[in-house]
Amino acid sequence: MTELSPRPDLWSLDPTVLHLNHGSYGAVPRRTQELQALLRAETEANPMLWFRSVADRLAASRRELADYLHTDPSGFALIPNASAGVTVALATIQIPAGSRIVLTNHTYGAVRYAAERFARANQADVVVVDVPLEADDDTVVALIKAELDERTAALIVDQISSATAMVFPIRRLVEACDGIPVIVDGAHAPGLIDEPAADGADFWTGNFHKWPSSLRPTAGLVVADKWRSGTLPLIVSWSEYDERLPERFDMQGTYDYTPWMAAPESLKVLAELDWPVRRPQLSALIDEGARLLAKALGTELPDVAHPAATMRLVEVPFTGERSPDAGEAFKVRVSRELKAEITLTGFDERVFVRLSAHAYNSLRDYELLAERLPTVL
Ligand SMILES: Cc1ncc(COP(=O)(O)O)c(C=O)c1O
Structure with missing residues (x-):
């Protein structure tokens, strides 16, 4: 199966930012x-x-x-x-x-x-x-x-x-x-x-x-x-x-x-992006992206039996205060200092980054996050 190319050109997303949280608010194509x-x-x-x-x-x-x-x-x-x-x-x-x-x-x-x-x-x-x-x-x-x-x-x-x-x-x-x-x-x-x-x-x-x-x-x-x-x-x-x-x-x-x-x-737009073919490719991409980030953070990937096609959890060794305000402050810091948009989720006393992959993402996005995120922990 041919590997489909990422198509950030179809969106108007700021190219200087890593957009890794499609899951929260989506992102609308230019058309x-x-x-x-x-x-x-x-x-x-x-x-x-x-x-x-x-x-x-x-x-x-x-x-x-x-x-x-x-x-x-x-x-x-x-x-x-x-x-x-x-x-x-x-x-x-x-x-x-x-x-x-x-x-x-x-x-x-x-x-x-x-x-x-x-x-x-x-x-x-x-x-x-x-x-x-x-x-x-x-x-x-x-x-x-x-x-x-x-x-x-x-x-x-x-x-x-x-x-x-x-x-x-x-x-x-x-x-x-x-x-x-x-x-x-x-x-x-x-x-x-x-x-x-x-x-x-x-x-x-x-x-x-x-x-x-x-x-x-x-x-x-x-x-x-x-x-x-x-x-x-x-x-x-x-x-x-x-x-x-x-x-x-x-x-x-x-x-x-x-x-x-x-x-x-x-x-x-999704149909033209070959979504039925692209979606499993995005699953492979998000698996690889999650592996890279977990390795950089020194954590194990959680064993979710049936994960969503295009979202993955990566545990964060978060040592700071655990509260919604602290989580929000951390995301704002990542946004400002690392130029990355991520979301954090908490479950069972554990803190995760929930990564997303959409048609505008490429492996480079996750590599850059993996380089940058450890610097603020
Ligand atoms: C599982 C789930 N339910 C409900 C919502 C709420 O969606 P909305 O803000 O569009 O009402 C969200 C939003 O992220 C969600 O993830």
Whole structure:
């Protein structure tokens, strides 16, 4: 198989900086940025005319995004981000007093907060299942299943976790739930997992502004048939009584809809980048990059049974204070002094750099990080 070349030329990223954290906010190719600029110019040329055209344009974009996920367009709604998707799902399910919302110690912090808010409001509890970093699929399913019972209002589970970049066995967990509502946080899944919304969950949400490199904010919510009529957007708008789920979510008052309209352009860029061939090559690249960095830091690579295609954890021998503020200060220092954008994650008292690889990255990026990072530890 031919080795595809890195294509930083398609992005407008500052070439003097090492961009090694696509996973947090993504990065938008020039072409999509240009399309958005055209759409915004069109808006300002005649706002009245523009807003008359929004519904049709959104419908067209929505169909393309649903197609990309291989999901039924009538159960697919556009939303700003995965946080919104999880919140909508929690607002839709029944959470009786005394019930339990089950999640794991890998759950994204803001998603856990959402579960806590809904649990508080309904006199329910949040139950956190501890899943070790090294757990294989059988262990993950067994540990979570052991916490499911007649009191369980919902299971919230990551498809790819943020702090640990680990892939969870969604289909098997849906089976284990046997009718208990399953909310899948697929924030990182589009672009990294084929057909991410096809595992039979009650609600699935995922971001297009991460791996598919669409404009921020663009995300999707896939709702199983039985929930569609009762699933409402968080913002009450003129579409409140629209019986069709996707249309109900389309127009949320006056808003900048250009990211949603331009999102399919990034999918075209990915297709032209030969994404199905490129993604496994990026997996090999990130493996090599992680090995280089671990060697430079003198740490062992964690044994994650099922790592995400394009993200890896490298343990950092961090001797400083362990707090969110200290972590943030360290990232700012790396950004300023080393000209590198990285993210740190903490799990089980361990500190990791979570490295990303996208089409604009090359091995040289990781070599340079491996040279530079030890100098600030
Ligand atoms: C697993 C996971 N869930 C949810 C989110 C939240 O995504 P957003 O900020 O787009 O709502 C993230 C963001 O990184 C994430 O990694």
